[in-house]
Every structure is written in structure tokens, then in C-alpha cells.
Amino acid sequence: MLHIKGLHVSVDDTEILKGIDLIIKSGETHAIMGPNGSGKSTLGYALAGRDGYEVTRGEILFKDHDLIEMSPEDRAGAGIFLAFQYPVEIPGVPNTTFLKEALNSVRRYRGEEELDAMEFVKIVREKTKELGIPDDMLKRPVNVGFSGGEKKRNEVLQMAVLNPALAILDETDSGLDIDALKVVANGVNTLRSPERATLVITHYQRLLEHIVPDFVHVLAKGKIQCSGGKELALELEEKGYAEFAQAAE
Amino acid sequence: MVATPDTAAQVREMTDEKYKYGFVTDIEVETAPKGLNEDIVRFISKKKNEPSWLLDWRLKAYRHWLKMPEPAWQKPNFPAIDYQDSFYYSAPKSAADKPQSLDEVDPELLKTYEKLGIPLREQEMLAGVAVDAVFDSVSVATTFKSKLEEVGVIFCPISEAVQRCPDLVRQYLGSVVPYTDNKHACLNSAVFTDGSFVYIPKGVRCPMELSTYFRINAENTGQFERTLIIAADDSYVSYLEGCTAPMRDENQLHAAVVELVTLDNAEIKYSTVQNWYPGDENGKGGIFNFVTKRGACRGHNSKISWTQVETGSAVTWKYPSCILQGDNSVGEFFSIAITNNFQQADTGTKMIHLGRNTSSKIISKGISAGRSDQTYRGLVRMGPKAQDARNYTQCDSLLIGNQCGAHTVPYIESKNKKAIVEHEATTSKINEDQLFYLRQRGIDDESAIALVVNGFCREVLQQLPMEFAVEAQKLVSISLEGSVG
Numbered sequence: 001m002l003h004i005k006g007l008h009v010s011v012d013d014t015e016i017l018k019g020i021d022l023i024i025k026s027g028e029t030h031a032i033m034g035p036n037g038s039g040k041s042t043l044g045y046a047l048a049g050r051d052g053y054e055v056t057r058g059e060i061l062f063k064d065h066d067l068i069e070m071s072p073e074d075r076a077g078a079g080i081f082l083a084f085q086y087p088v089e090i091p092g093v094p095n096t097t098f099l100k101e102a103l104n105s106v107r108r109y110r111g112e113e114e115l116d117a118m119e120f121v122k123i124v125r126e127k128t129k130e131l132g133i134p135d136d137m138l139k140r141p142v143n144v145g146f147s148g149g150e151k152k153r154n155e156v157l158q159m160a161v162l163n164p165a166l167a168i169l170d171e172t173d174s175g176l177d178i179d180a181l182k183v184v185a186n187g188v189n190t191l192r193s194p195e196r197a198t199l200v201i202t203h204y205q206r207l208l209e210h211i212v213p214d215f216v217h218v219l220a221k222g223k224i225q226c227s228g229g230k231e232l233a234l235e236l237e238e239k240g241y242a243e244f245a246q247a248a249e
Numbered sequence: 250m251v252a253t254p255d256t257a258a259q260v261r262e263m264t265d266e267k268y269k270y271g272f273v274t275d276i277e278v279e280t281a282p283k284g285l286n287e288d289i290v291r292f293i294s295k296k297k298n299e300p301s302w303l304l305d306w307r308l309k310a311y312r313h314w315l316k317m318p319e320p321a322w323q324k325p326n327f328p329a330i331d332y333q334d335s336f337y338y339s340a341p342k343s344a345a346d347k348p349q350s351l352d353e354v355d356p357e358l359l360k361t362y363e364k365l366g367i368p369l370r371e372q373e374m375l376a377g378v379a380v381d382a383v384f385d386s387v388s389v390a391t392t393f394k395s396k397l398e399e400v401g402v403i404f405c406p407i408s409e410a411v412q413r414c415p416d417l418v419r420q421y422l423g424s425v426v427p428y429t430d431n432k433h434a435c436l437n438s439a440v441f442t443d444g445s446f447v448y449i450p451k452g453v454r455c456p457m458e459l460s461t462y463f464r465i466n467a468e469n470t471g472q473f474e475r476t477l478i479i480a481a482d483d484s485y486v487s488y489l490e491g492c493t494a495p496m497r498d499e500n501q502l503h504a505a506v507v508e509l510v511t512l513d514n515a516e517i518k519y520s521t522v523q524n525w526y527p528g529d530e531n532g533k534g535g536i537f538n539f540v541t542k543r544g545a546c547r548g549h550n551s552k553i554s555w556t557q558v559e560t561g562s563a564v565t566w567k568y569p570s571c572i573l574q575g576d577n578s579v580g581e582f583f584s585i586a587i588t589n590n591f592q593q594a595d596t597g598t599k600m601i602h603l604g605r606n607t608s609s610k611i612i613s614k615g616i617s618a619g620r621s622d623q624t625y626r627g628l629v630r631m632g633p634k635a636q637d638a639r640n641y642t643q644c645d646s647l648l649i650g651n652q653c654g655a656h657t658v659p660y661i662e663s664k665n666k667k668a669i670v671e672h673e674a675t676t677s678k679i680n681e682d683q684l685f686y687l688r689q690r691g692i693d694d695e696s697a698i699a700l701v702v703n704g705f706c707r708e709v710l711q712q713l714p715m716e717f718a719v720e721a722q723k724l725v726s727i728s729l730e731g732s733v734g
Binding site (some may be wrong): 071081091097105109160162 | 541680682
């Protein structure tokens with residue numbers, strides 16, 4: 001589904017990613033772990049197409065699309081979803097209005113019919129029920145006054161509604177206490193399916209106890225230093241990142 | 250906005266009525282020569298068959314106007330107006346001069362109508378198409394009229410009111426905005442050709458929004474429009490002026506005057522959507538919109554509320570204000586002003602607190618994009634007798650891009666130690682994080698900006714009459730098209 005080949009990415013003329021190779025198939029869950037400043041979030045933004053994250057070399061193929069040529073909104077339409085580390089507040093815009101606009105944009109891109117208000121409400125109600133999200137969250141302005149946990153649950157709700165092929169979770173565990181973490185992880189697990197792939201970006205092994213990955217990759221100094229199964233996360237936890245970073249030199 | 254396919258029929262009906270009064274029969278001789286002088290003023294007054302007191306008033310205004318300087322304190326720059334280069338009276342175009350179908354209308358205009366979701370029949374009316382002669386549907390306008398008459402509401406063109414109820418017009422015309430007020434209002438007093446008159450009798454709650462009617466009537470709104478609304482004791486009316494659709498208009502200078510009067514316990518809610526031609530993306534052309542709008546809360550516990558959505562015109566100069574004379578009276582001003590490309594807007598309000606325990610609220614949202622420039626200019630004055638008066642002002646500016654400007658100029662004068670004035674102001678740039686967030690969810694960049702801006706304006710949009718708010722939201726999006734990149 002996703003094929004990253006020799007990806008180099010620069011931000012403000014500083015090279016952050018220095019040759020990433022990664023293949024993710026449908027149904028798989030991959031975790032990218034690494035120390036601060038290793039380029040984990042850069043990878044997420046580069047996949048989502050954020051301005052200022054310049055691909056200087058390499059390729060990203062997503063379901064046969066050349067992702068690099070596509071705008072952020074087209075990538076979203078094609079099925080890429082980035083759950084933000086810091087979800088953004090949009091004052092005055094009710095969550096439902098935002099969700100409906102997003103869903104219909106994505107549906108338009110996919111050549112599907114736009115939903116009217118009734119059909120949309122039906123879908124959203126289904127998802128909030130499935131994820132145990134209170135309805136009042138829908139009426140509130142997007143992320144405004146939300147607690148850390150609520151913001152992350154809102155990301156999961158958006159993901160459920162937009163139904164992406166590839167979900168990238170950027171530090172979804174940051175700022176969450178253990179109870180909130182479990183709720184969010186349960187949400188993500190509910191959405192796991194053979195048609196969907198998940199890329200979890202995290203510092204800590206803690207999240208991976210709840211969202212169990214098929215593969216773990218260690219990112220340091222802009223490169224994937226080693227890859228393995230879920231046990232690699234435990235090994236990391238024990239030894240720390242330093243060893244992997246050194247090994248690279 | 251109520252969108253019925255019958256609208257054009259209503260227009261037709263009303264045009265027919267004019268025929269009945271012989272209004273259009275002598276159309277050939279109805280255009281006065283170019284330029285402005287006393288004879289033109291007399292010509293207009295004669296055309297309207299006005300009593301001598303009104304002609305005298307117009308002439309006094311004209312003579313005063315000659316001596317008045319142009320206001321020079323506003324921020325916008327524009328070339329001096331050549332008053333001799335305009336027509337001050339021309340009758341409506343005859344059917345033969347109008348476009349015969351939408352095929353002859355500027356496609357850009359039609360595109361906008363489409364985006365606003367305006368029904369075909371209304372598009373024809375707005376674009377000034379000579380409407381077909383045969384309509385058999387029941388006239389909504391007539392239904393309105395009889396419904397209003399039943400409760401004693403007078404709602405008619407001001408020229409008609411001069412004939413029907415001259416005493417009321419004479420008593421109130423110029424009583425809120427005297428002709429000496431400013432150069433533009435003075436010119437209007439001398440040469441106004443039409444506008445609306447509304448009188449809500451004591452104890453009457455006007456049974457409908459005076460809005461749909463106005464849209465139908467929109468053809469009457471001209472260059473020098475004069476509106477007078479009087480709400481007698483214990484009455485209420487909601488009035489909506491203008492329309493989200495851009496209007497065809499070749500006149501460059503617009504100088505309207507609106508006067509509102511509320512007596513004891515009365516309330517007027519006045520909403521405006523102004524979407525006159527703003528000029529092209531290079532700043533060529535566009536309307537100069539120099540408007541004087543003022544309401545007097547003469548009675549105790551009375552209330553005047555202004556809501557405006559200003560997206561059009563090359564230059565806007567407009568300060569809908571409230572004079573809070575009656576004790577416990579309330580003034581409100583809710584404003585959204587959007588400027589794009591080379592538009593300039595200098596707009597705000599004045600809240601003059603004279604009575605005890607009066608209160609006012611100002612919520613202003615300014616959005617500047619392109620190379621446009623916008624100023625909020627507001628005066629809050631607490632008079633010596635305005636014991637316990639309160640004002641709250643919130644003034645937010647949003648900048649899109651880095652070539653536009655936003656300025657906030659609040660004037661606060663307090664002559665009463667027990668009056669409270671609060672002012673909050675923010676200026677922000679549209680946030681890159683917000684746009685990326687929305688785009689990552691599939692929303693394209695223009696829609697993303699529209700969504701953020703609509704959120705920014707929400708407090709004000711909520712003040713608009715329900716059916717109108719939806720169109721206004723679309724208008725916000727359309728006004729900002731091309732502001733990205």
C-alpha cells in the first residue's frame with residue numbers, strides 16, 4: 001500500500017530525513033520509534049504533504065499514486081490520515097460542520113456522492129456510539145476548550161468518519177494519562193481492519209502495549225537503524241535509543 | 250432568503266402597478282441632464298410631486314452642501330469625486346434597454362448567483378433582465394401588503410409616504426441625520442430619489458421580517474437612497490436591506506441615508522448585506538459606498554440593533570450608530586467586513602449614551618485579504634447624564650496574506666464617572682496550522698479559509714435572520730475567492 005524509497009526530506013534547508021525505505025501493506029500496523037529530533041514527526045508531515053517539508057530525493061508511492069506530486073487535500077482524499085500530535089483549534093466552527101465538510105470533500109475526491117445532513121448525522125452517530133464519544137463533542141467548536149484526552153479522541157473520531165486506508169498516528173500518546181491513553185488506543189484498535197494500515201509514531205513503548213504493532217522500526221539521525229517485530233520495542237525500552245544511534249555511526 | 254420561483258412574478262406585479270399610476274408612460278423625458286445644480290433638485294422634487302416644504306428642505310441642503318468640505322479623516326484614499334459628471338435622476342430603464350435574457354448577462358455575475366444558490370427567476374430580476382409578461386401565480390407581494398395593512402404597518406417607497414402620510418415624514422425626516430451632518434448625507438438630502446418608509450404603530454409587532462419584500466423591491470434602491478423607519482411605543486420590526494447577490498449598477502457613488510427612531514419600549518433590528526461591485530482584481534472600478542446610518546432610541550427601554558455584512562464596494566465609508574436618549578435604552582452593532590484585492594473599508598459605529606442606564610454592545614469582525622485595507626473606527630461617548638451606562642466593545646481583525654492591512658481606531662469619551670466602557674481588540678493572521686489541519690482532512694485551501702473565516706464571524710452571522718444566514722455564509726466564502734496564494 002505504501003512504498004517509501006530512499007526518502008530525503010529537508011526543512012528550511014536542513015536535511016532531516018536521510019534516506020528512508022519502508023514498505024507497509026494493507027492490514028499491517030507499523031510503529032516508528034525514536035528519540036527526540038530523530039525525524040519521526042517529519043516523516044508524518046512529509047507523508048501528509050505539509051508545506052515546508054521538502055522532498056529532495058526519493059519516492060513515496062501510495063496505492064500506485066506518486067504522493068509527492070499531490071496536494072495535502074488530495075492525499076487525504078486518496079486515503080492518508082494524519083492524527084496530529086497537537087490537534088489544532090478552529091474557533092467558531094462546530095465539530096459537525098467540520099466533519100461534514102471533510103467527509104464530503106473526501107467523498108467528492110473518491111467519486112462518491114456527497115451526503116446530506118440526515119445521512120451524515122446517521123454515520124456520525126454510529127461512530128460516536130462505537131467509540132463511546134459523547135454527542136456534545138460534536139456541537140463544540142473544533143478542539144476549542146477540549147482537554148488533551150478529548151482532542152485525541154476527536155482525532156480518532158475523525159479517522160473513523162473519514163475511513164482512511166493509511167492512518168498515521170503522530171505521538172498520539174503525548175499529553176495523555178494512562179486512562180485516556182487506553183480509551184484512545186481502544187478507539188484505534190476498533191478501527192483496525194484488513195483494508196487499513198496503521199503507522200504509529202511514538203517515543204515510548206507504553207502506547208505499543210495497547211496498540212500492538214506487527215513491525216517496529218527504530219528511527220535515529222534521519223534513518224531507519226533497525227527493524228523487527230513487536231519485541232524490538234521492549235528491547236528498546238531496556239537499552240534506550242543511544243545504543244541504536246551509536247550503532248549507526 | 251425565501252427562494253420561491255414566484256419572485257419574478259412579484260416583481261412583475263409591482264411593475265404593473267407602476268404602470269397603473271402612469272409612472273412609466275412618460276419615460277422618454279424622465280432623465281435629467283448630467284450634473285448638479287438647483288434646477289436638478291427642483292426637477293427631482295417636481296417629478297416626485299413633492300410639497301413645498303420638502304423642496305425647501307432639499308434646496309437648503311443643496312446650498313449647504315456647496316459650502317461643505319469633503320470628510321478627510323478616513324483612512325481610504327480615492328480620487329476626488331466629480332459631482333458634475335453624474336446623473337442625479339434617471340427613470341428605470343425600459344424593457345427594451347434591458348438584457349432580454351440571462352444569455353446577455355455577464356457570465357461572472359451568473360456564476361456568483363449560482364454559487365449563492367439563487368433561483369433562476371430571481372437571477373433574472375437581479376440581473377435586470379426584462380421579465381416575461383405572463384405570470385399567473387398569486388403575488389406574494391400583494392399578500393404581504395394586505396397582511397401589513399391589517400395591523401396598520403405602513404411600508405412603502407418614501408416618495409409614496411410623502412403623499413400618504415406627509416406629517417409623519419415631515420416630523421421625522423432629517424431628525425436623526427440632519428442635512429448638515431456630513432457632505433455625503435447632505436448631498437443625499439438634496440437629491441434622494443427613493444428608498445423605503447416604515448411606520449410601525451403603537452403596540453404592533455410587525456408580523457414578518459421586512460426582508461423578502463425588500464429583495465423583490467431591490468430594483469428601486471438607487472444611488473441616493475433614503476430610508477426612514479419609525480417604531481412607535483411598544484412596537485417591533487426586523488428589517489433587512491440589501492442582498493447577497495451582486496447587483497448590476499453603473500453608478501459609482503452611492504450616498505445613502507438611513508434614519509431609525511424608536512419610541513418607548515420599541516425595538517428595531519436592522520440588518521444589511523452590502524455586496525456592491527468591489528472593482529476587479531487590479532482595483533479598477535467599483536462602487537464608492539458612503540453611507541450615513543443612524544438610529545435614535547428616543548423612548549425609554551427602546552432598542553436599536555444594527556447587523557451588517559459588508560463585502561462589496563471599492564471604498565466603504567459607513568458607521569451605523571445609535572443615539573441612546575431614552576433611559577435604559579440599548580444599542581447594538583454587529584459587523585462583518587470583508588475586503589479583498591484592492592478594496593478599502595473604513596467602518597464602525599458610534600454609540601452616544603445620553604440617558605441613564607443605557608447600554609451598548611459592539612462586536613466587529615474585520616477580515617482583510619489581498620492588498621486590501623480596513624479600518625475599524627468606533628466612538629463610544631458617555632454623556633454627563635449617562636449614569637450607570639455601559640458599553641462593551643470587541644473588535645477582532647483577521648489578516649489573510651501579508652499585503653493587507655487592518656487598523657483599529659477606537660475613540661472613547663466619558664463624561665460620567667459611573668459609566669463603564671470596556672474595549673477588547675485582537676488582530677491575528679490566518680493560521681498556517683489551521684489550514685494544514687483542514688487540508689489534511691481533505692478540505693481544499695479555499696474552502697479551508699472560508700471555514701476558518703466563517704468560524705471567526707460566527708457571533709455576528711448568528712444575528713442575521715435565519716434563512717439569510719446560510720446565504721451570508723456562502724457570501725463570505727465567495728468574497729475571499731482568489732485570496733489564497
